[in-house]
Amino acid sequence: MSRIAYVNGAYVHQRAARVHIEDRGFQFADGVYEVCAIRRGVLIDMDLHLERLAWSLDQLRIDVPVSWRALRIILAEMVRRNGAPAFGLLYIQVTRGTAPRNHAFPTGIAPTLVMTVRTLPAPAYAVLQRSVAVITRPDLRWRRPDIKSVSLLPNVLGKQEAMEAGAYEAWLVDDEQRITEGTASNAWIISREGEVITRPADRSILNGITRRVVLRLARRLGLVVSERAFSVAEAKQAREAFFTGTTAFVKPVSRIDDTAIGNGEIGPHTDELLRAYLAHVEAQAANSVPVARR
């Protein structure tokens, strides 16, 4: 099946999906995005993603491209036209629009709205529970990573460094040697005392949707949860470590730089959280009307 993209009002074959070269997303990174998981045709935690999209747009004073009601219809239509995948992701990007190149905000232009859908292999527990290595690298990003902007060049470079080091993700480190987050995920540790620790969602990190759900699930499971910054040294002494993301779910970490975490397998609390998160996704997929059938 050929994939269908959405570009400014039109559903088009993805290979033909284009924006103007003076789109401010292309020339200035002047745009925001969201990535939402699809499970059995259902957009998981869609309301939280749309709420954050609204917030990001507001922070950058980019107009909402279409009404929220229209946006939901387009989202559903995109899932449907792409075969309502058993598992996948929907990518939404909004930029300030196209205008002759000039740093300041142009007036009288419409924002650009782009969407794509990608099908992924089903999220099998056997695969999800496999642990991966992370490296630590200085956080080179701009001072507002809490806005989900497409200003992702430092994230790209960090992720590439991770790949080349044989790791899966890079955890970014601030000037006080504390971990902020991963290049495309939020970082978590579980201390020797069993405390579940993740950095508070201030301006130094993106407040991940999976992060928020996992915080809720952890509290519901009766775990001791602390939202506080933690150092690289503290992370390397942790009993367990993991990261959260829209398609990574709850991903166990076996190694931080050269330090092994636990016995290299998923730890008991991480396992509990992964299972709870999987159940959250499956329940939402089972109890919602798949967008394709509304």
Add this chain to the structure above:
Amino acid sequence: MSRIAYVNGAYVHQRAARVHIEDRGFQFADGVYEVCAIRRGVLIDMDLHLERLAWSLDQLRIDVPVSWRALRIILAEMVRRNGAPAFGLLYIQVTRGTAPRNHAFPTGIAPTLVMTVRTLPAPAYAVLQRSVAVITRPDLRWRRPDIKSVSLLPNVLGKQEAMEAGAYEAWLVDDEQRITEGTASNAWIISREGEVITRPADRSILNGITRRVVLRLARRLGLVVSERAFSVAEAKQAREAFFTGTTAFVKPVSRIDDTAIGNGEIGPHTDELLRAYLAHVEAQAANSVPVARR
């Protein structure tokens, strides 16, 4: 005359110039650019711009899209097809290319190469010498602004703040209250002792081509030049202040935030530097073969 753009091997009408929505320039700010002034059909200081482009590409490990020889031919052809303007600018952008969205570098793809030309009103001394106001704002950019990447969102926000404050440019300030540079220009002051001061081109600023030429001209004029960081307080006590950029040339500053600089008119040293820079541009335009006639 309709404007002609260049996109990956083709000269196209600018209104039809497009890139794919999965171009990494659009989704990740994973690209670099140059802006080169055109005077009487001549690309001013083109070699310096191409040298910096090569350096930016190398820093991000983006392949050179076409040979340097071919690039020069395309540049000349772009100037010619756009009427070899008496004054204008040529914009070049290179991104890592188009690939399914994934942070790490994709393999086996070709970089994207895009160019546009814009005609501008001739650079009249009477207009250039008019001084403008600047504001100061925290430098929110990533840690590698020395790379001329399209990761420009904080620059956009700074410039917009300047406009809304009735100023022309925002000078960005580091954590030690020292000015780094403007959102699209390099910052300079002239002390009460007549010292010409601009921040050294370390990793905290973009090493502007106009900055480099003006440094050379200032030394040739026998001025005392210091490449050193200066504070906001020092700038506000300066006798003269100005900024340099590809199309701004040498732009006098009348006011920094609420502090007037000098008597509000262009100062004598700034005037000397502006005239020297104008002469540099005009001499290069007169002594080079315009690209349109080669």
